Amino acid sequence: MELNFTLNNQAITVDVTDENHPLLMVLRDTLGLKGTKFGCGKAACGSCTLLIEGEAVRACSYPVKLAADKHITTIEGLGSPEDPHPVQQAWIEEIVPQCGYCQPGFMMATVALLNKIPNPTDADIDKAITNICRCGTYYRMRKAIHKAADLNQTPSEGSNL
Numbered sequence: 001m002e003l004n005f006t007l008n009n010q011a012i013t014v015d016v017t018d019e020n021h022p023l024l025m026v027l028r029d030t031l032g033l034k035g036t037k038f039g040c041g042k043a044a045c046g047s048c049t050l051l052i053e054g055e056a057v058r059a060c061s062y063p064v065k066l067a068a069d070k071h072i073t074t075i076e077g078l079g080s081p082e083d084p085h086p087v088q089q090a091w092i093e094e095i096v097p098q099c100g101y102c103q104p105g106f107m108m109a110t111v112a113l114l115n116k117i118p119n120p121t122d123a124d125i126d127k128a129i130t131n132i133c134r135c136g137t138y139y140r141m142r143k144a145i146h147k148a149a150d151l152n153q154t155p156s157e158g159s160n161l
Contacts, residue, residue, distance in 0.1 A: 001015070001016055001017070001019055001065075002014070002015050002016075003015075003016060003019075003064060003065065003067060003068045004068065004069060005067045005068060005069060005070050005071070005072055006070070006071045006072065007027075007031070007033075007072050007073075007074070007077070008072070008073055008074060008076055008077025009073075009077060012031070014026055014030055014031070014064070016030075016064055016065075019063065019064060019065035020063045020064075020065065021063070021064050022059060022060050022061060022062060022063065022064065023050075023059040023062045023063070023064045023066075023067050023072075024036060024038060024048045024059035024060045024062070025038075026064045026067075027050075027059065027074060033074055033076050035074055035075035035076045035104050036048050036049075036050050036059055036074050036075060036104060036105070036108075037101055037102065037104060037105065038060060039060070039101075039102065039105075039132075040060070041060050041061075042060070042061065043058035043060055043061040044132070045102070045105075045131065045132040046058060046102065046105045046106070046109060046130060046131025046132060047101065047102045047104075047105045047131070047132075048060040048105060049104075049105035049106075049108045049109045049131060050072060050073060050074045050075075050108050051072065051073040051074075051108055051111060051112055052067065052070050052071070052072050053070055053071055054071075054112065054115055055112060056108060056109045056111075056112035056113075056128075073108075073111075074104075074108075075104035075107060075108060078107065078108075078111065085107075085111070086148045086151035086152050087107050087110050087111050087114070087144075087145075087148040088107060089148070089151060090144040090145070090147035090148035090151055091103065091107060091141075091144050091148075093144070093147060094140050094141075094143045094144040094147055095140065096137055096140045096141055096144050097137065098133075098135035098136075098137050099134075099135050101134075102131060102132065102133050102134070102135075105131050106129065106131050106133070106141055109128065109129050109130075109131055110129065110141075110144075110145050110148060112128075113125070113128040113129060113145070114145075114148060114149055114152055116128075118149060118152060118153070119149050119153070120145065120146075120149060122142065125142055125145055129141070129145070
């Protein structure tokens with residue numbers, strides 16, 4: 001079965017044999033995008049978070065058939081080393097990652113949050129960001145989320161907002 005969708009602003013067609021196969025596995029195994037991580041496989045940890053139509057979605061439990069004709073953004077589509085997205089820049093400036101495994105999912109959840117609430121409170125962050133970090137970098141992430149909100153308010157020249 002062929003499915004068409006937009007992935008990181010590029011039209012994609014994939015041939016899948018099982019339309020209920022998780023989108024995460026299609027991204028990683030078929031398309032070679034390894035930034036979105038497999039964590040628990042039950043949509044609990046958030047390591048596989050990406051954006052579908054701008055909403056944070058846990059791709060490990062999202063059947064690929066539901067991706068048809070949708071706009072999907074993974075961590076690879078967020079920014080580049082030369083021009084990082086404000087969320088990526090904030091993560092760098094606040095030195096957020098420890099092991100780093102879960103961080104792409106946190107960054108994608110943060111992008112979704114900031115798209116809805118440009119200047120979130122700590123309570124907004126607590127409600128929206130439910131991903132799990134085994135290294136416990138939550139304090140640095142909270143600082144980075146607030147910094148990303150500030151960076152979004154004052155985009156720099158060449159910013160990709």
